[in-house]
Amino acid sequence: MTLRNQISEIIESQPVALFMKGTPAFVACGNSQRALHALRSAGAPVTAVDVLPDPRFRQELSALSGWPTIPQVFVKGELVGGADIVEELAETGELERKLTKALGSDYRDGRDERVVELVAA
Amino acid sequence: MGPPSYDGEVATEPLQALLQHAFPDATELSVLDRTGGGDHFQVTVASPRFEGLPLIEQHKLVYDALAAPLADGSIHELRIKTKGQP
Numbered sequence: 001m002t003l004r005n006q007i008s009e010i011i012e013s014q015p016v017a018l019f020m021k022g023t024p025a026f027v028a029c030g031n032s033q034r035a036l037h038a039l040r041s042a043g044a045p046v047t048a049v050d051v052l053p054d055p056r057f058r059q060e061l062s063a064l065s066g067w068p069t070i071p072q073v074f075v076k077g078e079l080v081g082g083a084d085i086v087e088e089l090a091e092t093g094e095l096e097r098k099l100t101k102a103l104g105s106d107y108r109d110g111r112d113e114r115v116v117e118l119v120a121a
Numbered sequence: 122m123g124p125p126s127y128d129g130e131v132a133t134e135p136l137q138a139l140l141q142h143a144f145p146d147a148t149e150l151s152v153l154d155r156t157g158g159g160d161h162f163q164v165t166v167a168s169p170r171f172e173g174l175p176l177i178e179q180h181k182l183v184y185d186a187l188a189a190p191l192a193d194g195s196i197h198e199l200r201i202k203t204k205g206q207p
Contacts, residue, residue, distance in 0.1 A: 069199060
């Protein structure tokens with residue numbers, strides 16, 4: 001599967017996809033940490049994807065999403081934004097409302113945090 | 122006379138100019154060099170253009186205005202705060 005297809009499959013299939021620098025266990029960037037923290041505070045079932053192993057990961061992601069920076073957060077296939085937006089939405093309670101609307105009121109119970117890896121072609 | 126003092130203005134000025142061009146109606150516009158290294162910026166823009174737009178569209182307008190320095194790597198990290206009515 002092409003890189004582009006792998007990325008869109010993650011975006012489409014995961015309830016909450018976080019493309020970040022590093023992994024939740026080893027975050028490699030302050031903004032990725034802020035986004036992860038905001039998502040965790042809202043109890044989001046995060047699927048994390050590390051973009052650092054290959055520069056093409058980021059290039060393909062940004063080409064697909066039209067968003068130039070990392071991190072990028074998607075909820076049920078829709079780009080929500082980067083760290084600033086997710087943080088702001090979490091502070092106002094809007095993030096929880098968005099997650100409830102997209103995933104149902106029991107979205108917190110679904111699943112633990114997980115990590116998926118992209119494979120360079 | 123010693124050399125002119127350097128306070129980071131050199132790094133923020135081009136970004137300020139790009140934003141002013143993109144948001145001529147801005148009621149607030151600031152660019153802060155967060156680390157003093159000239160590549161981590163906090164940008165704040167208040168403009169009537171943001172009124173009624175979702176945050177993601179507001180931030181996209183800022184990214185569009187700064188597309189060149191984002192693409193050539195002169196912005197390493199960008200934090201954005203947008204506001205509708207001041």
